[in-house]
Structure formats: structure tokens, C-alpha cells
Amino acid sequence: VAEMGTPTRSVVTTCAYCGVGCSFKAELQGDQLVRMVPWKHGKANRGHSCVKGRFAYGYADHPDRILSPMIRDSIDEPWREVGWKEALSFAAGKMRGLQEKYGQKSIGVITSSRCTNEETYLVQKLARAVFGNNNTDTCARVCHSPTGYGLGQTFGTSAGTQDFDSVEQTDVIIVIGANPTDAHPVFGSRMKKRLREGAKLIVIDPRKIDLVKSAHIAANHHLPLRPGTNVAVVSALAHVIVTEGLADEAYIRERCDWDEYLAYAEFISEDRHSPEETQALTGVPAEELRAAARTFATGGNGAIYYGLGVTEHSQGSTTVMGIANLAMLTGNVGRPGVGVNPLRGQNNVQGSCDMGSFPHELPGYRHVKGQEVRDIFQKTWGVEIDPEPGLRIPNMLDAAVDGTFKGLYCQGEDILQSDPDTKHVSAGLAAMECVIVHDLFLNETANYAHVFLPGSTFLEKDGTFTNAERRINRVREVMAPKADYADWEVTQLLANAMGANWSYSHPSEIMAEIAMTTPSFAGVTYDVLEEKGSVQWPCNEEHPDGTPLMHVDGFVRGKGRFIVTEYVATEEKTGPRFPLLLTTGRILSQYNVGAQTRRTDNSIWHDEDVLEIHPHDAEVRGLTDGQWVRLASRSGETSLRAKVSDRMSPGVVYTTFHHPDTQANVITTDFSDWATNCPEYKVTAVQVSLSNGP
Numbered sequence: 139v140a141e142m143g144t145p146t147r148s149v150v151t152t153c154a155y156c157g158v159g160c161s162f163k164a165e166l167q168g169d170q171l172v173r174m175v176p177w178k179h180g181k182a183n184r185g186h187s188c189v190k191g192r193f194a195y196g197y198a199d200h201p202d203r204i205l206s207p208m209i210r211d212s213i214d215e216p217w218r219e220v221g222w223k224e225a226l227s228f229a230a231g232k233m234r235g236l237q238e239k240y241g242q243k244s245i246g247v248i249t250s251s252r253c254t255n256e257e258t259y260l261v262q263k264l265a266r267a268v269f270g271n272n273n274t275d276t277c278a279r280v281c282h283s284p285t286g287y288g289l290g291q292t293f294g295t296s297a298g299t300q301d302f303d304s305v306e307q308t309d310v311i312i313v314i315g316a317n318p319t320d321a322h323p324v325f326g327s328r329m330k331k332r333l334r335e336g337a338k339l340i341v342i343d344p345r346k347i348d349l350v351k352s353a354h355i356a357a358n359h360h361l362p363l364r365p366g367t368n369v370a371v372v373s374a375l376a377h378v379i380v381t382e383g384l385a386d387e388a389y390i391r392e393r394c395d396w397d398e399y400l401a402y403a404e405f406i407s408e409d410r411h412s413p414e415e416t417q418a419l420t421g422v423p424a425e426e427l428r429a430a431a432r433t434f435a436t437g438g439n440g441a442i443y444y445g446l447g448v449t450e451h452s453q454g455s456t457t458v459m460g461i462a463n464l465a466m467l468t469g470n471v472g473r474p475g476v477g478v479n480p481l482r483g484q485n486n487v488q489g490s491c492d493m494g495s496f497p498h499e500l501p502g503y504r505h506v507k508g509q510e511v512r513d514i515f516q517k518t519w520g521v522e523i524d525p526e527p528g529l530r531i532p533n534m535l536d537a538a539v540d541g542t543f544k545g546l547y548c549q550g551e552d553i554l555q556s557d558p559d560t561k562h563v564s565a566g567l568a569a570m571e572c573v574i575v576h577d578l579f580l581n582e583t584a585n586y587a588h589v590f591l592p593g594s595t596f597l598e599k600d601g602t603f604t605n606a607e608r609r610i611n612r613v614r615e616v617m618a619p620k621a622d623y624a625d626w627e628v629t630q631l632l633a634n635a636m637g638a639n640w641s642y643s644h645p646s647e648i649m650a651e652i653a654m655t656t657p658s659f660a661g662v663t664y665d666v667l668e669e670k671g672s673v674q675w676p677c678n679e680e681h682p683d684g685t686p687l688m689h690v691d692g693f694v695r696g697k698g699r700f701i702v703t704e705y706v707a708t709e710e711k712t713g714p715r716f717p718l719l720l721t722t723g724r725i726l727s728q729y730n731v732g733a734q735t736r737r738t739d740n741s742i743w744h745d746e747d748v749l750e751i752h753p754h755d756a757e758v759r760g761l762t763d764g765q766w767v768r769l770a771s772r773s774g775e776t777s778l779r780a781k782v783s784d785r786m787s788p789g790v791v792y793t794t795f796h797h798p799d800t801q802a803n804v805i806t807t808d809f810s811d812w813a814t815n816c817p818e819y820k821v822t823a824v825q826v827s828l829s830n831g832p
């Protein structure tokens with residue numbers, strides 16, 4: 139794909155990178171894509187875009203793409219290119235054989251948050267209706283699963299409360315564990331505009347992200363906490379609000395469970411949550427904690443935006459619930475300009491969770507144990523559904539090592555590169571007897587695969603993505619699938635090769651089934667999306683135009699629920715051998731493990747992961763800018779260049795994970811969120827020393 143020529147036709151579609159979900163006009167000359175133009179009618183982006191959506195599509199034509207199915211009997215053998223029929227029959231035979239030999243629950247699926255809603259729905263249906271078990275999980279497991287749990291428990295639904303437009307009416311913005319100007323650039327720009335107009339800003343982050351001091355903006359409060367202490371900081375803010383009489387008790391009486399609030403208020407008023415006690419734990423000055431709490435409670439409309447710096451911790455779910463407590467305490471849920479807003483990393487994390495990819499939930503966040511819910515799907519699918527939750531990704535890998543989990547269909551996800559504890563992932567994959575990788579490239583996971591099924595890029599897809607504000611956007615086919623079949627068709631072919639009788643002829647028919655079975659999507663059809671451009675769920679008889687703001691007349695669960703959030707220190711400790719804490723993040727020009735952006739021919743992508751380190755920490759190690767360093771943890775080690783930076787707090791180092799050579803997940807621990815198993819990527823005790831290079 140090259141940027142050239144005069145377009146002769148165009149197709150409006152949605153960016154497949156981050157959770158902002160920008161709309162683009164793909165302009166073509168015949169079948170050749172010549173440029174991506176940000177679409178001015180796109181409701182999430184209004185004609186704006188970032189460098190990834192605008193330019194990073196060349197990977198669709200990259201020679202690394204695999205366009206023919208391949209099979210092999212063992213991972214020691216070379217791949218054999220075969221036709222689709224042979225590959226699918228081989229895969230189906232292997233998977234059925236494993237079930238006969240090891241039992242119905244010995245196989246499962248992993249779905250990707252970069253796939254469409256329709257593709258994701260079909261993959262979880264493959265597990266439930268064809269494999270006959272609930273062994274389905276999504277890569278959201280390793281990013282926003284604590285959001286699903288935490289907001290579900292407190293508000294009753296696992297999604298952000300606001301639309302992006304809401305930021306225009308916000309007076310005080312808290313950004314915690316997120317870096318919107320790099321990771322969600324188009325929304326980050328809207329946030330900066332509001333800040334330039336005078337909104338106040340509280341940044342809770344170990345690092346001085348751009349928002350702390352960018353052009354024309356300076357955060358009113360930067361709370362540079364020690365990684366792993368989010369719960370303590372959020373509790374200290376709540377402590378000040380409650381003990382200084384700043385809680386919005388009228389709102390709480392009307393909207394929340396009063397008795398639960400009283401129990402929470404008693405807990406949070408204890409001295410151990412005071413700013414003075416918290417300073418010792420977190421490193422944040424007590425006066426800053428006190429001042430930030432007062433600003434948030436008294437500054438008008440307050441909104442909280444958070445990212446993976448909140449969720450990827452052993453207390454990720456607890457922090458999400460603490461954030462929800464903070465919003466309810468101050469009456470900041472249920473009207474424009476306020477709310478709790480998870481900034482979703484990948485394009486369709488929201489949709490992936492909505493579509494029932496988790497092993498305990500059917501589409502629409504309904505537990506598989508619920509007989510009424512199972513009845514809906516049993517009637518629609520014509521099969522019995524297992525009432526027992528299935529295995530999460532880490533449990534699948536554990537079971538594989540133990541010899542009870544034997545087969546995996548993995549669509550669009552490179553678990554060997556993106557999941558924690560690389561050694562354990564490779565051991566799990568190596569122990570399986572059939573790994574089916576359905577992807578664009580021969581990724582790291584494919585080293586352990588027996589079947590490779592070529593995938594399609596977003597340019598070759600028809601369907602929908604759901605962005606971070608619950609907006610369902612159309613994804614339209616810009617060019618025919620290069621490997622003959624779109625991803626949803628491949629899943630259907632595999633299901634049918636295993637004995638199903640699916641007959642979808644277009645993704646709109648899959649959406650019709652989603653609407654029929656899932657109340658929050660009941661009013662979503664491709665005709666509605668064509669007419670309105672996009673809609674935000676819930677979209678149904680009650681909300682025919684969709685729902686920009688949630689919890690307006692009451693929380694989805696009825697009364698908002700305050701949950702006591704006890705701080706428990708992570709098990710990952712610094713010590714003499716590993717005295718620094720490593721945390722990780724993204725840069726604007728790259729995307730996750732870089733599978734797409736690194737395969738786009740543009741000089742801006744040719745960067746490397748570096749280790750940011752505070753000048754003092756560099757000096758005591760004799761390090762200067764640009765030198766190679768050895769980064770070692772209890773789990774493993776790697777080499778990268780140092781970048782001496784006063785963005786960092788002393789004692790904390792930072793890197794990105796866009797390049798496979800960095801092997802950031804060789805370094806990270808196997809600790810995870812207590813409720814969801816989301817890995818604790820954001821806290822690793824490390825040592826940094828001079829090295830001679832890789």
C-alpha cells in the first residue's frame with residue numbers, strides 16, 4: 139500500500155489501533171489504497187486523527203503476511219502449505235480427536251480485542267456451542283479485566299460512564315495510570331483543549347507524563363506515587379473528602395446504598411488512610427494528597443480517566459472500585475462532565491468484553507450459571523450450554539502444563555509475546571497437541587502451532603468495533619480478503635468442519651443474532667448504524683438512539699455500591715539485589731508489540747525501546763544517556779539503551795514493549811490481580827547496570 143495517486147472511490151471505516159475508534163475515509167484508486175483521510179463526520183474524532191491511524195496501514199501489504207494455510211504434525215517439522223479445505227479438516231480432526239481422548243474440556247479458544255464484535259461473538263460461540271465448554275478468554279484478560287469486575291461490582295455494568303464529548307463540560311480531570319496524549323492521542327487532544335480552557339488537572343502517575351507539563355498546560359497536582367500503591371493514594375483522597383465533610387451526602391443518600399456508605403465512611407476515616415500515613419507508603423507528599431482531594435471535591439464537575447496503570451496490578455480491581463467510590467463520594471456519576479472512564483488500549487477491548495469472551499459470562503455480561511440466560515442462547519443455538527465457567531488464559535496454560543488442556547484456537551493474539559511469564563507460556567504451548575494460530579504473520583506463538591490459518595487486516599473486514607465510550611462503529615471492507623476468507627468466515631468454516639451447521643452469509647446476520655440475544659444491543663442493526671453513523675450501547679427499545687451517558691436516573695445495579703478497598707502491598711518487593719521498580723507503557727508512534735506498526739514503511743516507526751531512568755539513579759550507576767544497560771529482575775534479563783530523564787521519580791525506571799528484542803515480559807513477574815488474574819505488568823523489582831550491548 140502506498141500513499142500515491144488520485145482516488146477514484148472511498149470507503150468509510152474505523153481505525154483498528156486504539157480505543158478512541160476514529161473514523162476514516164479510505165481512498166482508493168481502483169483496488170489500490172492511496173490514503174486514509176480522517177473523516178469529519180466521525181463522532182469519536184470529528185476529522186482528527188493521530189499518526190498511527192493516518193499512516194500505519196502498510197502492514198496490510200507486508201511480505202511477512204502469510205496468505206496460505208499451513209499445517210504440520212509436530213512443531214519440529216517444517217510447515218506444509220495446503221488448501222483451506224485440508225487445513226480446516228486437519229484442524230477439526232485434531233481438535234475432535236483431543237476431545238475424544240482427553241475430554242470435552244481439554245480444548246479452548248482465545249479471542250483478540252483487535253477483531254470485530256461479530257468475529258469475537260463467533261469465536262466464543264465456537265467454544266460454547268461446538269466445543270461444548272466455556273473455555274473462552276480474550277486478551278482483555280491482560281489489560282482491562284479489572285475494569286469489568288470493578289465497575290460491574292460498584293455500578294452494575296462493565297463500561298465507562300460517559301461519552302468523549304462529556305470532557306467539554308468537565309471542571310476537574312483526574313488522570314490516573316494513563317497517558318492519553320501517547321496512547322489515546324485524539325481524545326488526549328480534546329482533554330488538552332479543555333485544560334487550556336481552564337479545567338483543573340490532577341495526574342496520579344509515577345512518571346511526569348506529557349500532561350504534567352506540556353505546552354500551555356501544567357497539572358495543578360502531580361502525585362508521583364510509588365508503583366503498586368494506587369489503592370493507598372485513592373483511599374487517601376477519599377479519606378480527606380470524608381473527614382473534611384466534603385462528601386456529597388445528598389447525592390449518596392439518593393443514589394447509593396446508604397448503609398454501605400456508612401460502613402465505607404467509617405473504614406476510610408481511620409487514621410491509617412490519612413495523607414500523612416499514606417505519604418510513607420506511596421512517596422506522595424501529604425500536603426499534595428490533601429490539596430488534590432480538595433480540588434476534586436470542590437472544583438465542580440469531576441471526571442476520572444484511567445488506563446492500564448490502574449488495572450495491571452495485583453490490586454487492579456480494588457483500584458477500579460476505589461475510583462468508583464471516589465466518583466460516588468463526590469456525586470460525580472450520572473450527568474455530563476463527570477464520570478469514570480476507562481481508556482481502553484486496543485480498538486475493540488470494549489466489544490471483546492461485551493461479546494461474552496470471558497469464561498464466566500455470556501454476551502452482555504451475564505453469568506453462565508444463570509438458567510434464564512443460558513435458555514436464550516440454548517434456544518438460539520440449538521445446543522446445551524455448560525453452566526460451569528471455563529478456564530481463563532493463565533488457567534489454560536497451567537492445565538496444559540499439568541497435561542489436561544491439549545488444544546487451542548487462538549485468533550489474532552500473540553500470547554507468547556504479550557502475556558506474562560514467557561517461560562510458562564512457552565511451556566504451556568509446547569505441552570499442547572494442537573495449537574491453531576489464526577493471524578496475519580507467523581508470530582511468536584506460531585512457533586508452537588500445528589495449524590496456521592491466515593487472518594485478515596481491518597481493511598479486509600466487515601463488521602463493527604466498539605470504542606471506549608461504548609460507541610459501535612462500522613468497519614467496512616476496503617479491499618477483498620487477501621487470503622480468500624474474512625476471519626468470521628474462517629471461524630464458521632472451522633465450526634462446520636467440526637460438525638456445526640452455521641450459515642451466516644454476512645456479518646450483519648451475526649449482529650442480528652447478537653441483537654436478538656443481548657438486551658443492550660437489541661436495537662443495533664447495520665441499517666441503524668448506516669442511518670445514525672454509530673450508536674452507543676445500550677441501544678434498545680428504551681434507548682433507540684443509544685446511550686451517551688450511563689446511570690443518569692440511577693445506577694444500572696439499582697443503588698451505587700461503596701466497597702471497602704483495603705490496600706495490600708504487592709508481593710513484588712525491592713531489595714539489595716533489585717532496588718528499582720520497573721513500570722511500562724506505550725509511545726505514540728507504536729502499537730502494543732508492534733506487529734503492525736513495525737511493518738509499516740515509514741522512518742517514524744524505526745525507534746527502539748529504551749529504559750528511562752532518573753538522573754540520580756543513572757549517576758550512582760555511572761550511566762549516561764544512550765549507553766547499553768542490563769535490566770535484570772528475579773524472572774529474567776534483557777538489554778536496552780538508557781535514557782536519562784527527569785520525567786522519572788527516583789527509584790523508578792520505565793520502558794515500552796513495542797519491540798520483540800526487548801522481551802519486556804521475560805522481566806515481569808507472574809503476580810496478578812486477585813479478582814481477574816490480570817497480570818501485574820506495572821511493578822517489577824529490577825537492577826540496572828552497564829552492559830556491552832545485546
Ligand code: SF4
Binds near residue numbers: 153154160188
Ligand atoms: Fe487510531 Fe486511536 Fe489514533 Fe484515532 S487516536 S487514529 S483510533 S490510534
